[in-house]
Amino acid sequence: MSARLEVVALPSEQRFGAGDDLAAALLQAATDAGVELRDGDVVCVASKVVSLVEDATRPLPAGDARQARRRLARETAARIVADTPGVLVTETPHGFVCANGGIDASNVPGERVALLLPTDPDASAERLRAEVTRRTGRQVGIVVTDTFGRPWRLGQTEVALGVAGTAALRDERGATDLDGRSLEVTEAAIADEVAGAADLVRDKGSGTPFVLVRGLPAGRPGTGRDLLRPADQDAFRAGGPTAAEFAVASRRTVRRFDPARPVPQTAVRAAVAAAMTAPAPHHTRPWRFLQLRADTRQRLLDAMARRWREDLTADGVPASVVARRLARSDAVLREAPVLLAPFVVLDGAHHYPDPRRTTAERDLFVLSGGAALQNLQVVLAAHGLGAAWISSTAFCAPTVREVLGLEASWQPLGMVALGHPAAAPAPRGTVDVDEVLLER
């Protein structure tokens, strides 16, 4: 007979709580479904009921429930993997990488209670396995399952958190396919596949804490831990070169912002922290970023506009053209949700008696400012923010220093207007590296 698998939902109307007898509930659900357990059967158990029985709950702090859950996920995380407005992906202390630390708040008895993942899902699975075997004499396997998203594919699937008495991975190294080629994929995540199969018959609305999977080929018993990828085999942990290239390429000059979307100060601080990793001459930290309050912004932009109008008028530029250029600049600098005025301070510069070396020394500090501003904008882009680096202050340094009360050693580097982009930027054109990478 060809291979065949039976997957049977074992519903239960029990409202689970701390200290409940999970083995008794499982055996009762099997009896109610008319199923008698056999050797080799595997029962998938929703991690939620395991957490309830083990009392893995925490009071949710006051405030917005979603935010509170996110905060709790952050506090309990071993590592933050991705922190975006839409999703917080963390690595839990167990080593699971999932959204919001796997913390659940739905269908939990009592208000404002968060349900954490079981502390040790393998131990939970093993306890339940031993207890079921003790009461029935049957050798069954247990898989504790939960619903996780996947980074490369849409939709969630059920995965195995804890495994006992059944296979976790099936090692296929050395096996050959029909054509005699050795198999490239060397390990099958059997317990995850079993968890996924179980989910197909689960009715989340009415509660199906247990699902029986019958007919699995026998395999070497494993644990949920077997399915965790060791850090040194995680090619994406540090992103790899392509991630860095992607991050750099995703910085685009954005000149129009969505006024309705506030800029999180955490993103501004993360971007400034990245700016501070730029290289700088003589081990200095010469960068300064003034985040302009509304009143300061207005005073500074008014004074700069006067200076610019005078310059252009003296150049003989017609008044209508001057007005148009000022209006174009205002549209960015006065409307941006956040305006930063970056500087380098030349306090740490070496002194030279001649203008040639003095100018070169100043240029090096300004270059370091450019590197810092690039870092800043790359990290802003990674936070979904757009920025425009506008020359502005560089052309009227004395005016800027006077309005802001800065010493002569502060060298303005333009301004950075930032916010959520009003529209997605046009795609970048292709580049020809040979245009700029030359050999001499």
Ligand SMILES: Cc1cc2nc3c(=O)[nH]c(=O)nc-3n(C[C@H](O)[C@H](O)[C@H](O)COP(=O)(O)O)c2cc1C
């Ligand atoms: C030092 C510096 C000064 C700049 N000044 C201005 C400016 O005054 N106004 C402006 O609209 N863009 C300014 N830009 C942005 C460039 O025009 C922008 O980088 C260019 O359009 C390429 O687009 P991208 O940044 O999306 O690749 C400046 C860029 C740099 C590096």
